[in-house]
C-alpha cells in the first residue's frame with residue numbers, strides 16, 4: 504500500500520507535549536480520520552452523534568499516557584472488541600495517519616513519546632483481535648526513520664547477516680520498544 508493522504512496542516516512543531524497541544528493533536532488527528540475513505544466509515548458507524556464524548560476522552564487518554572496525568576479510566580481492549588469490519592489494513596492506516604500527524608506537530612523527542620505507546624497499543628490490539636504479528640509497512644518505516652533515525656544498528660552491533668540490509672527485529676519480538684527505544688541508548 505502506498506497511500507497518498509492530504510498532508511497534515513503546517514503548524515509550528517512543539518518541543519514538549521502540553522494539555523493544550525495534545526488537544527490540538529487529537530482534534531487534528533480525528534479530523535483526518537473522519538475524512539479518510541477507509542477509516543471514516545468505521546468510526547462513523549460507532550461514533551455518529553457521540554464524537555463530542557469521544558474526543559475529550561481521547562485527550563484524557565493521551566494526556567494520561569504522555570503527561571502522566573493518570574485521569575483516563577477506560578478499557579482500551581474492551582472498547583475495541585465490539586467493532587465490526589475492522590481489519591489489519593485499518594490499523595495500518597490508523598497508525599500511518601497518527602504517526603504522520605504527530606510528526607507534523609512535535610519535535611522528534613516529543614513525537615516519540617506519542618509514537619511509542621501508539622505502536623505498542625496498536626500492536627496489542629491487533630494481536631488480541633487477529634493473532635497478528637504486526638509488520639511495520641514501508642511507509643511507516645520511512646516515517647519512523649525520519650523521526651528516530653538512530654534506531655539503525657551500529658556497525659559494531661550484531662547483524663542479521665544480510666549484506667546491505669538493515670537488521671530487522673526477529674519474528675515475535677515486540678517491535679516498538681526495540682525500534683523506538685533504541686534512540687535512548689545512542
Ligand code: HEM
Nearest residue numbers: 545546549564577578579582589593594597620621624625
Ligand atoms: C483501526 C484502528 C482503530 C479503530 C477503527 C478504532 C476505533 C475506535 C472506536 C470506534 C472507538 C469508540 C468505541 C466506543 O465508544 O463505542 C474507539 C475508542 C478508543 N480507541 Fe480506538 N480505534 C483504533 C485504534 C486505536 C489505537 C491504536 C488506540 C491507542 C493507541 C486507540 C485508542 C482508543 C481509546 C483510548 C478509546 C476510548 C476507549 C474508552 O471508551 O475508554 N484506538 N476506538
